[in-house]
Amino acid sequence: MSAGADHVVAGVSPSSPRAETVAWAAGEAAARGAVLEVVAASSRPGDAEEAREALRQAALLATERAPGVAVVTRVIAGSPEPVLRAEATGAGLLVVGADDQSPLLEAITGSVPGGLLTTAPCPLVVVPKDAAPPGDTAPxxxxxxxxxxxxxxxxxxxxxxxxxxxxxxxxxxxxxxxxxxxxxxxxxxxxxxxxxxxxxxxxxxxxxxxxxxxxxxxxxxxxxxxxxxxxxxxxxxxxxxxxxxxxxxxxxxxxxxxxxxxxxxxx
The missing domain is CATH 3.40.50.620 (HUPs)
Structure with missing residues (x-):
C-alpha cells in the first residue's frame, strides 16, 4: 500500500479542544510517523488569546496520548470549514469532532463535519463525542x-x-x-x-x-x-x-x- 502524506490535521474549537478528537489524531499521526497539525479557526476578533490557550491544552493532550509525536499548532482567522479545508490540502487525514446540533438545525445552518464530507481534500475522520479507546480485539x-x-x-x-x-x-x-x-x-x-x-x-x-x-x-x-x-x-x-x-x-x-x-x- 502507498504511504500517506506526512501530516495529519486536527480541527479543534477555539474555546476548548475535545480530548477524544485530539487523542485519536495524535495516535494516528504517531502511527504514521507524521506531524500533527492542530488548527483552531477564530472567526471573531479578540478570540486569538483564548484560541492559543485551547491549542496549548491540545498540544499537551496530544503528547500525553503519543509521547514523541511532533505537534504544530495554528490559530487561523476565518470560519472553520474553509480554514480546515485549506489546511488539509496535501494532508493524509483531516480529523474533526462530531457535531452536537440536531439534524433539523444542521439542515438549516449546516455543520462543519457535514460540510467537509463533500469538500475535504483528503480523507475525513469524524470522532464522536466522548468516544472511548477501543479494546485490543475491536475490529x-x-x-x-x-x-x-x-x-x-x-x-x-x-x-x-x-x-x-x-x-x-x-x-x-x-x-x-x-x-x-x-x-x-x-x-x-x-x-x-x-x-x-x-x-x-x-x-x-x-x-x-x-x-x-x-x-x-x-x-x-x-x-x-x-x-x-x-x-x-x-x-x-x-x-x-x-x-x-x-x-x-x-x-x-x-x-x-x-x-x-x-x-x-x-x-
Whole structure:
C-alpha cells in the first residue's frame, strides 16, 4: 500500500479542544510517523488569546496520548470549514469532532463535519463525542456498496488494518432482489486485496439490512468505520438520506469517509 502524506490535521474549537478528537489524531499521526497539525479557526476578533490557550491544552493532550509525536499548532482567522479545508490540502487525514446540533438545525445552518464530507481534500475522520479507546480485539469495519464505488474505502481500510494488526470486517448490506453479478464483483475485488494484504484477517458480512442501522450497531464494538461517499452536496444528501452523513452522527467509533474521486491514500 502507498504511504500517506506526512501530516495529519486536527480541527479543534477555539474555546476548548475535545480530548477524544485530539487523542485519536495524535495516535494516528504517531502511527504514521507524521506531524500533527492542530488548527483552531477564530472567526471573531479578540478570540486569538483564548484560541492559543485551547491549542496549548491540545498540544499537551496530544503528547500525553503519543509521547514523541511532533505537534504544530495554528490559530487561523476565518470560519472553520474553509480554514480546515485549506489546511488539509496535501494532508493524509483531516480529523474533526462530531457535531452536537440536531439534524433539523444542521439542515438549516449546516455543520462543519457535514460540510467537509463533500469538500475535504483528503480523507475525513469524524470522532464522536466522548468516544472511548477501543479494546485490543475491536475490529475495523468497512462498509461496501458496489465493487467500483467502494475501492477507495477498501484501500484505506486494508491499509489501516494491516498497520494496526486489527481484524477487518467487510460489511455489505443489500436489499432484495440481490444482484448476483455485483456479489461476484465484490468477491473478486476482495480476493485482490487479500492477495495484497495476506496478514489481514478478513470477515465478510453480507446482510439484508439498512446500512445505517447495521453499521451504527456494529460501530459500538469497533475501533473504526471506513466509508466511501459519492460526494453529494449538503442539500442533495439531506434529501436522499446520505449514509455517510447519517453515520457520522450516529456511530460510536471514529468514522473515516473517502469520496470516490479522491486519490486513495494508504496509512
Amino acid at each position: 475495523i469495519l468497512v462498509g461496501v456498496d458496489t465493487a467500483e464505488t467502494s475501492r477507495s474505502a477498501l484501500d484505506h481500510a486494508f491499509s489501516m488494518a494491516e498497520r494496526s494488526g486489527r481484524d477487518l470486517h467487510v460489511v455489505h448490506c443489500w436489499t432484495a432482489p440481490r444482484d448476483p453479478a455485483e456479489q461476484r464483483a465484490i468477491a473478486d475485488c476482495l480476493a485482490g486485496y487479500a492477495r495484497a494484504c495476506p496478514d489481514v484477517a478478513v470477515t465478510v458480512v453480507e446482510v439484508e439490512e439498512d446500512p445505517v442501522t447495521e453499521l451504527a450497531r456494529r460501530s459500538r464494538k469497533a475501533a473504526l468505520l471506513v466509508l466511501g461517499s459519492r460526494g453529494r452536496g449538503r442539500l442533495a444528501s439531506m434529501a436522499f438520506g446520505s449514509v455517510s452523513r447519517t453515520l457520522i452522527r450516529r456511530c460510536r467509533c471514529p468514522v473515516v469517509v473517502l469520496r470516490a474521486e479522491q486519490e486513495r491514500i494508504g496509512s
